[in-house]
Amino acid sequence: MGLATYVATFFSHFGAIKTRGLLREAGIDATLMPVPRALSSSCGTCLRYQARSAAPLGQDQMGEVEQIAEERDGAYAIVWGAEE
Amino acid sequence: MEDEKRERLLVVGGGVVIGVIAALLVYLGNPGNMGFCIACFMRDTAGALGLHSAKAVQYVRPEVIGLILGGMAMALYRKEFSPKGGSAPVTRFALGFFAMIGALMFLGCPFRMILRLAGGDLNAIFGIVGFVAGILCGVFFLNRGYSLARTHKLGGAEGYVMPAIVVTLLVLLVAAPEFIHFTEAGEGPGAKHAVIAVSLAAGLVVGAIAQRTRLCMVGGIRDMVLFRQSRLLEGFVAVFAAALVTNLVLNAVMGGGYFKLGFAEQPVAHTDGLWNALGTFLLGYACVLLGGCPLRQTILSGEGNSDSAITILGLAAGAAFAHNFGLASSGKGPTAAGMVAVVVGILVVTLIAVVNSSSAKSGK
Numbered sequence: 001m002g003l004a005t006y007v008a009t010f011f012s013h014f015g016a017i018k019t020r021g022l023l024r025e026a027g028i029d030a031t032l033m034p035v036p037r038a039l040s041s042s043c044g045t046c047l048r049y050q051a052r053s054a055a056p057l058g059q060d061q062m063g064e065v066e067q068i069a070e071e072r073d074g075a076y077a078i079v080w081g082a083e084e
Numbered sequence: 085m086e087d088e089k090r091e092r093l094l095v096v097g098g099g100v101v102i103g104v105i106a107a108l109l110v111y112l113g114n115p116g117n118m119g120f121c122i123a124c125f126m127r128d129t130a131g132a133l134g135l136h137s138a139k140a141v142q143y144v145r146p147e148v149i150g151l152i153l154g155g156m157a158m159a160l161y162r163k164e165f166s167p168k169g170g171s172a173p174v175t176r177f178a179l180g181f182f183a184m185i186g187a188l189m190f191l192g193c194p195f196r197m198i199l200r201l202a203g204g205d206l207n208a209i210f211g212i213v214g215f216v217a218g219i220l221c222g223v224f225f226l227n228r229g230y231s232l233a234r235t236h237k238l239g240g241a242e243g244y245v246m247p248a249i250v251v252t253l254l255v256l257l258v259a260a261p262e263f264i265h266f267t268e269a270g271e272g273p274g275a276k277h278a279v280i281a282v283s284l285a286a287g288l289v290v291g292a293i294a295q296r297t298r299l300c301m302v303g304g305i306r307d308m309v310l311f312r313q314s315r316l317l318e319g320f321v322a323v324f325a326a327a328l329v330t331n332l333v334l335n336a337v338m339g340g341g342y343f344k345l346g347f348a349e350q351p352v353a354h355t356d357g358l359w360n361a362l363g364t365f366l367l368g369y370a371c372v373l374l375g376g377c378p379l380r381q382t383i384l385s386g387e388g389n390s391d392s393a394i395t396i397l398g399l400a401a402g403a404a405f406a407h408n409f410g411l412a413s414s415g416k417g418p419t420a421a422g423m424v425a426v427v428v429g430i431l432v433v434t435l436i437a438v439v440n441s442s443s444a445k446s447g448k
Contacts, residue, residue, distance in 0.1 A: 014226065033313070034313055037091055043298045066234075074087045
């Protein structure tokens with residue numbers, strides 16, 4: 001299975017910073033950026049990264065993640081969402 | 085890349101439309117450099133409902149009603165209306181309260197700060213300096229783990245409460261004005277306004293554009309600092325440029341009254357640079373911890389966001405307190421009580437930032 005591009009949104013800015021560190025420890029380079037308008041009407045911080053699966057971290061490390069979308073040709077498809 | 089270009093054009097184009105509308109609202113009756121001001125309009129509306137008794141600033145501003153309903157209409161159209169909330173509501177109320185104390189020290193929200201500059205009011209420069217400094221302080225805490233609790237999805241009806249409140253205000257204004265306090269003609273800025281239908285239409289259009297583009301002065305500066313991305317800021321530069329050009333044209337055609345370069349004798353403004361800057365410092369500081377400027381909070385409340393609705397109520401309470409206890413500035417300058425309130429506000433906002441940062445929460 002090849003690499004896909006994902007964008008993860010968070011409940012807080014610091015959640016994004018913390019998760020970027022966890023991804024780096026897992027060998028995945030992630031870029032902090034504002035949430036793309038095409039993905040959400042909310043403005044906040046998101047992470048864009050390339051990985052083999054949408055959620056490359058363990059469930060216990062996903063507490064700050066709000067949702068993960070797969071980016072393909074500038075469009076986004078939600079592939080994971082936090083439980084309510 | 086094409087999408088990015090289109091998005092940028094949309095933000096700049098939206099900013100131009102908003103800037104022209106804001107300047108034209110002054111021509112059509114609003115107070116000087118006050119085509120839009122969320123802080124002033126919330127203050128006027130609080131006064132109209134009898135929450136404060138400053139007779140010079142009492143009027144239900146249809147622009148605010150339009151902003152919320154325009155934001156809601158666009159969100160429904162784009163299937164983005166989403167009732168959610170539950171993120172530290174009382175803390176958000178307090179932040180909204182003190183954001184208003186700061187705004188009424190300066191006499192304007194970030195939106196009006198830009199419009200004041202576009203009208204030649206150079207006092208706004210002190211406002212911008214303080215505002216950016218306040219945002220930088222907030223960003224400092226964002227990078228150190230500041231976070232209010234997460235939001236949750238809420239039941240559908242919750243998202244319609246704020247729109248229902250403003251529809252009720254509109255009905256009161258149109259059908260039962262005897263229940264509302266109005267500033268008498270010539271008695272203050274509250275008496276200056278465009279006709280209801282025009283103000284409402286302007287609010288609807290600007291609300292829809294602001295929802296679509298996510299225009300936010302705080303977000304613009306925050307994104308520039310954190311990501312070196314200027315998109316949202318470009319929107320406000322467009323608002324400024326369009327309002328400036330419209331003001332200059334109106335000034336030339338009408339023989340003055342729409343643009344006056346300088347510090348003294350500007351409409352609804354004072355010349356105390358230090359307190360202008362400290363007021364907007366508190367405003368920017370509180371707003372970055374809230375996640376958006378008063379305009380953005382207004383639009384989000386129309387999208388069904390209860391956290392923003394609570395913030396709006398905090399802004400209204402802050403406005404009522406500011407006028408009931410002599411905290412708000414006037415054209416004559418700031419008051420001693422207002423200075424104390426701004427200093428207290430900066431301390432309270434700092435306390436909120438510290439106790440909601442991760443190191444404090446984890447006890448490290």
